[in-house]
Amino acid sequence: MLDKIRWTVIVPLLAVVMLAAVWGRELSLLADIPIFALLLAAVLAAVHHAEVVAHRVGEPFGALVLAIAVTVIEVGLILTLMVSAGDKAAPLARDTVFAAVMITCNGIFGMALLVGALRRRVAVFNAEGTGAALATVATLATLSLVLPTFTTSEPGPHFSPAQLAFAAVASLVLYGCFIAMQTVRHKEDFLPVEPGTDDEDEHAERPSARRAWTSGGLLIAALVGVVGLAKAVSPAIESGVDAAGLPRSAVGVVIALLVLLPEALAALRAARGGRVQVSLNLALGSAMASIGLTIPAIAVASIWLDTPLLLGLGATEMVLLAITVVVGMLTVVPGRATLLQGTVHLSLFAAFGFLAVAP
Incomplete structure (x- = not known):
């Protein structure tokens, strides 16, 4: 425990010192490698400290603290790349948010169900709370990522300024309403329903x-x-994405994977301890925050920085999103899931990953 505390204290301070040392300088590939390693360690340290705060405030507020911490990291990464890449980064927010939705609603969601079912044959969770969270994620994704493809005020898959403002405000209202329900009025719907958990945390x-x-x-x-x-x-x-011959959307996938890795580890720990509901709270809470908080923040930043913002999904992405929502709802309704449901979600995640590199 002492070693864990030591590295989680040292890494954030070392990251700040390193930032002061390299700020405004052009770096060589040899320097980028240790900096990227320190970046990953800082992400892990950030989520560790968010977990400490979350444990102090308790569930279901704990999942909210983790989701907000992850969203701050995500928004920061998107904005830094948008500023440095200019017009080429117009679809970056869309790619990152969509990747986050696929990772959370299929990858982490399916992993939690699979581990829970392997542990106790059937993964049990609260259908009311999980269903409400999934419905909110589906609505947010449709408002922010699907509608821009079909609106006609602007050419291409773009929102007009008024439409973007509406989507941003609607996202914040939906997210705020859900949080009020999760933490005040119906918080019992988001607590573990299966007794006898043995997670050490x-x-x-x-x-x-x-x-x-x-x-x-x-x-x-x-x-x-x-x-x-x-x-x-x-x-x-x-440069690495270009050198590998991958589509530019792969940058968004890299950001989402980097940001959500600690969240996935936290969800896995909860599922292994029998707290499947906590795992699902983490998965869907992260998806919701990725849209409900990231899109408004990026919308304000795009207006302030006068940078283009492309939000509309293509046909392939919309098919993946639609089947994810349908399969998710069918999974949630019974309040229990077997290995099959977990495998189905992980198969959708694998399809997303394959099509991200081979569109």
Whole structure:
């Protein structure tokens, strides 16, 4: 435990120091490699400190703290790449948000169901809360990523300024309403329904207020380091994608995978401990935050920075989103899932990953 505390304290501070050392400088490939490694470590440290704060405030507020921390990292990475890449980064927010939805609603969601079913033959969760979360994700994704393809005020899959403002406000209202329901009015719908869980985090001693405040400060330092170091290595990420012959949308997939890796690990731990509901809260909460918070933030930034913003999905992506929503609803309705449902979601995730590199 002491070693874990040490590296999670050192990494955020080291990330800030490294950021001050490399800010405004052109870096060689040899320098990019350790900086990228430090960037990944800072992401892990940020989520660790978010988990400490989350454990202090308890469920279901804990999943909310984690989702917001991940969203801050995601928005920071998108904005740094948008500023550095200019017009070429117009679809970056769309690609990243869509990748986050596929990773959470199929990858993490399917993994949680698979692990839960392997552990107890059937993964049990609260259909009311999970269904409400999935319906909110589907509505947010449709408003922000599907409608721009069909609107006619602007040529191409773009929103007009008024439409973008409406989508941003609607996303915030939906997200805020869901959070009020999750944390106040119907929070029992988002608590684990199966007794006898054995996850070590569930039974760990609640962190003291002092430790929670310390983790809060280190969380801020880690987030600053992540966003700043991402700007430093962004040219290397783009060059690597181009050198591999991958489509530009792969940059968004890389960002989403980087940001959601710690969230996936947290969800896996919860599922292995029998807390499938917590895993699903993390998955769908991250998807919801990726749209409900990221799109409004990016919309404001695009207006402020006067950069183009392309949000509309293509036909292939819309098919994947539609089948994800339909299969997700059929999975959630019974309130229980077997290995089959987990495998179906993971198959959809595999299809997304394959088509991302071979469209």
